[in-house]
Amino acid sequence: MNRAPRIAVIDYGAGNLVSIEQALTSVGAQVSFVHDGEGLAGTDAVVVPGVGASAPAMDRLDQQGLTEPLRAWLAADRPFLGICLGMQLLFDASEEDGASTLGAIAGTSTRLVGAPTLPHIGWNQVVRRRSHPVFDGIADGADFYFVHSYAGVPRTQDPADAGRPANDVTLATTTHGGMFTSAVNRGSLIGVQFHPERSGADGLRLLGNFVDLVRAA
Amino acid sequence: MLRRRVIPCLDVADGRVVKGTRFVDLVDEGDPPELAARYAAEGADELVFLDITAAPERRGTLLEVVERTARRAFIPLTVGGGVRTVADMRDVLRAGADKVSLNTAAVADPTLISRCAARFGRQAVVVAIDALRRPSRSPADPPTWEVVVKGGREATGQDVLAWVDRAVDLGAGELLVTAIDRDGTGQGFDTELLRAITSRVHVPVIASGGAAGPDDFVRAVVEGGADAVLAASIFHRRIHAIAEVKAAMAAAGLPVRLVAETVA
Numbered sequence: 396m397n398r399a400p401r402i403a404v405i406d407y408g409a410g411n412l413v414s415i416e417q418a419l420t421s422v423g424a425q426v427s428f429v430h431d432g433e434g435l436a437g438t439d440a441v442v443v444p445g446v447g448a449s450a451p452a453m454d455r456l457d458q459q460g461l462t463e464p465l466r467a468w469l470a471a472d473r474p475f476l477g478i479c480l481g482m483q484l485l486f487d488a489s490e491e492d493g494a495s496t497l498g499a500i501a502g503t504s505t506r507l508v509g510a511p512t513l514p515h516i517g518w519n520q521v522v523r524r525r526s527h528p529v530f531d532g533i534a535d536g537a538d539f540y541f542v543h544s545y546a547g548v549p550r551t552q553d554p555a556d557a558g559r560p561a562n563d564v565t566l567a568t569t570t571h572g573g574m575f576t577s578a579v580n581r582g583s584l585i586g587v588q589f590h591p592e593r594s595g596a597d598g599l600r601l602l603g604n605f606v607d608l609v610r611a612a
Numbered sequence: 613m614l615r616r617r618v619i620p621c622l623d624v625a626d627g628r629v630v631k632g633t634r635f636v637d638l639v640d641e642g643d644p645p646e647l648a649a650r651y652a653a654e655g656a657d658e659l660v661f662l663d664i665t666a667a668p669e670r671r672g673t674l675l676e677v678v679e680r681t682a683r684r685a686f687i688p689l690t691v692g693g694g695v696r697t698v699a700d701m702r703d704v705l706r707a708g709a710d711k712v713s714l715n716t717a718a719v720a721d722p723t724l725i726s727r728c729a730a731r732f733g734r735q736a737v738v739v740a741i742d743a744l745r746r747p748s749r750s751p752a753d754p755p756t757w758e759v760v761v762k763g764g765r766e767a768t769g770q771d772v773l774a775w776v777d778r779a780v781d782l783g784a785g786e787l788l789v790t791a792i793d794r795d796g797t798g799q800g801f802d803t804e805l806l807r808a809i810t811s812r813v814h815v816p817v818i819a820s821g822g823a824a825g826p827d828d829f830v831r832a833v834v835e836g837g838a839d840a841v842l843a844a845s846i847f848h849r850r851i852h853a854i855a856e857v858k859a860a861m862a863a864a865g866l867p868v869r870l871v872a873e874t875v876a
Contacts, residue, residue: 410705411706412706413707414682414710417682417686446732513814514735514815514816516735516816517615542710543735590688590710592686595686595871
């Protein structure tokens, strides 16, 4: 497409949407905030931001009539970026409050294992497990900003890999005490546990790569 | 590996960065977004705005400043000062802050911590604690600290370590600990205070109060166990650059995020 990709940022409650809007706009996207299922019409990609707990987030998505449209969007493999809680919601459920989440990726969000401090707050290294264009131009092991206590654990296909964070959907891992999955990808779906909109130049590069992928889709 | 953070703190009054000796003799130091962008380019890992606007009717100015800053600096922003209700916190987050720090209002009503954490998640709730070292009765006694509020002007009689435990139980996701008797003195961080706190809680602790040189930051982490170190005047007055502090931390073997300096 020649025009700026239209990206719907899901607004499902309070939180900092200013930085994600500004960051996406600065890398060439046309951003709209979407509050209901109808708002997804005519958009090229969906970004689900968010921090906090899964159950209240799913309650708000339900109340706003967004849960089923988002599931349909994911089932159709249309461009999607989940950030922080928005990545955790991609899994089947959260251990934190038993919430049933969007179920696009097999697995459960669980509390970080072996973490010396919780929440995990600050800049930490994101180590690539396989290559993907969303990380183009970003050094392997680059620092990104995290602020969370839970993370999605993809259910591994191979029983021999059980308990290991890296498997076919895992794009990157990060270590804070134990190792956890800090980025996932399957088809047009990308999830990152860190905050690219708060991660300086590398964060903007990642969002720019995402916008390029949307443009090419 | 999780990096130890270096955080400049900006005092903001009526929408401008000011500096002075704790709320008096304030001197206008410029536009907050400009300074924020400069610090981000120089390698600041986060920013803290402390709103010291005296008049509540001028609080709207802060929200406008937070939004302009969030649009300029792509690093996390914590806003403290004057947040008294869940609605105040919502407004500050919606304007573009990532975290809010609660101080005097949380001491007056500790349920503010749990109500804010329930609404926005504990990761967004920083509890700022101003600690005043009490005189020891004998040198053999372990040191104790008292919680003070209203910028250090009012004692509460409350023990700092007891307040730390309570704040974390209620949902504090991070603690910003200022040794108020060191603040502005250049005597270095109170590493005993920091160690007393970091050895009893698992939430991250930000050290504040007393920084004079890069070695002080190293000691706050190595001896005090701090996860992050915060300072105001030594950065504003360009006595030391953030890069110098990080270089000293890296030389001491501490994990820090090194940023190639660019012009803001």
